[in-house]
Amino acid sequence: MSEPILQLRSVSKSFGAVQVLHDVDLTVRAGEVTALVGDNGAGKSTLVKCVAGIHPIDGGEILFDGDPVALHSPSDASRLGIEVVYQDLALADNLDIVQNMFLGRERGRPWLLDEADMEQAARRTLASLSVRTVTSVRTPVASLSGGQRQTVAIAKAVLWDSRVVLLDEPTAALGVAQTRQVLDLVRRLAEQGIGVVLISHNMADVFEVADRIATLYLGRMVAEVPTRDVTHGQVVELITAGRSGDLGLARPEGVVGQ
């Protein structure tokens, strides 16, 4: 088993009076795909946004390469090599693919961007991911299909020397062929030594690509287990009831309605 890159310890997060994350632990290892599953509203997206530096955490700590880190802004996270593909894709429709991939990290001087360098790098990255759904890297994102946008968002995340990539429901809006492609992409990222966190509702997808499965139930991490040690049914039970046999919360009823 490889070294953990990213570790969350007892992370808590509230929005006003509503506590969304309760003492969540999570470990992300290099070269592994960790699936993060949970019902709608379990707090998966919130967890991702905490790691991305979008939401400050209220309690607990985040360790990167074993050292505690403070993530106050998206640039803090990207400086460490943490990249996020958001559920609500963070792409600017009016910009083209290259411009989106380099947004906020343009190459060249501030007063004279190096368009050639960016365009070539974008094309290389897309090619390295074996992406073949885009006609031209200078196409505005507005005219791309859902799958193509997802591809651009993922390529954007791996353009950098990313160590950890978190994907929030990347296949939710996709057709069969496009889902296939994104899952291949996810596997390839892990093969490149990246620590991947994949959020998905599709159990078949999760069991196909994930090395470990982490389950959130009402903002609590109820189980973090190797994929081969659990069955579909157990994971579904963990998601819906917070407990399955020995796994999960001792008294899931106790947290309901809190």
Add this chain to the structure above:
Amino acid sequence: MTAPETHKSAAEKAGPGNRAADFGIDTTARTTGEAIRGYLRGLRNGELGSLPALLGLAALFVLFTILDSGGTFPSLLNLANLLQQGAGRTIIAMGLVFVLLTGEIDLAAGTASGLAAALMALHLVSGGNMLGAMGGFVFAVLIVAMLVAAALAIWVRVWAGAVVSVLTAAILLVGVPANPWIEMLLAVGVGVVVGCLTGFLVARVGMPSFVVTLALFITWQGVILQLIGDGGTLGLRDPVINAVANGNLSTVGSWVLFVVAAGGYAAVKLLQQRARLHKGLVAQPTGLVLIKVGAVVVLGAVATFLLTQDRSPGVIAISGIPYVVPIVLVLLVLGTYVLDRTRFGRHVYAVGGNREAARRAGIDVVRIRAAVFVISSAFAAIGAIVYSSKVGSVSPAAGGGNTLLFAVGAAVIGGTSLFGGRGRVSNAVIGGAVLATVENGLGLLKQPAAVVFIITGLVLLLAAGVDVLSRRKSAAAGR
């Protein structure tokens, strides 16, 4: 988008070896036919750009030339006059494009320009003694406002705005004697000060720009009235300031301008094209680039030739390209460069296209949103110099009335979207030309002001309608 789908399945069968090469190989250099088809597809998807405005401009020229039986409209004197009449408000519109790109509006750009004009005129008339001209209290308020603006600019990290605001306050405090160049600098400085205040309120405090600038629109109008006095006017009796909108380049100067502008445009376009082809980047077909460059050079040469002929109906000859042309050209090149080639420009588009995406990309959204108001007001002040020069004086009505509506109209008619994210500085120039032509042509046809207003309003309505339709179409094409 069915084409990529079929393309993809073919590639899938080809196996992993061919996959990597599959991307982008045939997409860089397109043939002219493909480029034209691509352009037409873009048009159908609502990427209209300046096309409707350019067609409208051509139609208006033909229409007025036919309708104006006296032959005044197509006369050289009138065309040169048209350029000078429209330039001031067009420059305000060019600055507004930056604000519109972020999805905001600056309703105060007009009266802010009037304020810049009033302070400029006051400084000139008083020989630089502003303290004497406006009294101790008003002077103190003005200086404090400028220093506050500088502090607020620092708060939102618009460093240039802070520096210019302090410099402007210094000019007033030191009492630099009147000098046409100092006056123009002062005007731009006042614009920057106003922009820092607006930008802070919108970007940092988070008030809707519509409300902030509506309030400031009225406020600046009051300040101008206070400074000039009801019914008063301040004369701009200075040969340099007078020449800005009324003077012309010499014949030699005109041709030098042509060579620099057209030659520069051709050189930049052709070198860029060569570099893109050389590096294997996405490029337009060379034939198309050559046609574009050729058209600009030929049209420029014809216009230069015509404008260097004597166009005076009287004895004293008038010839040469009006100064406003190089002024607008320089601002156009500058604005286009900033938006297309700099990191700042890229971030302006990003903030307008998807503010949350910009924030997540680590862009300093507050700074960008504040900075566009500084740019807008600074351009408005330059516009004020031009339109004040044209009339030769500044009245309490300066920058009021429909100045702002003309400017917003010019930007939108030229193809800048009111929803943000889409637009170019050149849109404002083209749209400004359309509105100036409507006004000028209808005036020559002896139409009353009522008709001019109604037609101008309808043209604007039409442009806004095109904006909404094209937005809807491009949204539909995205899925």
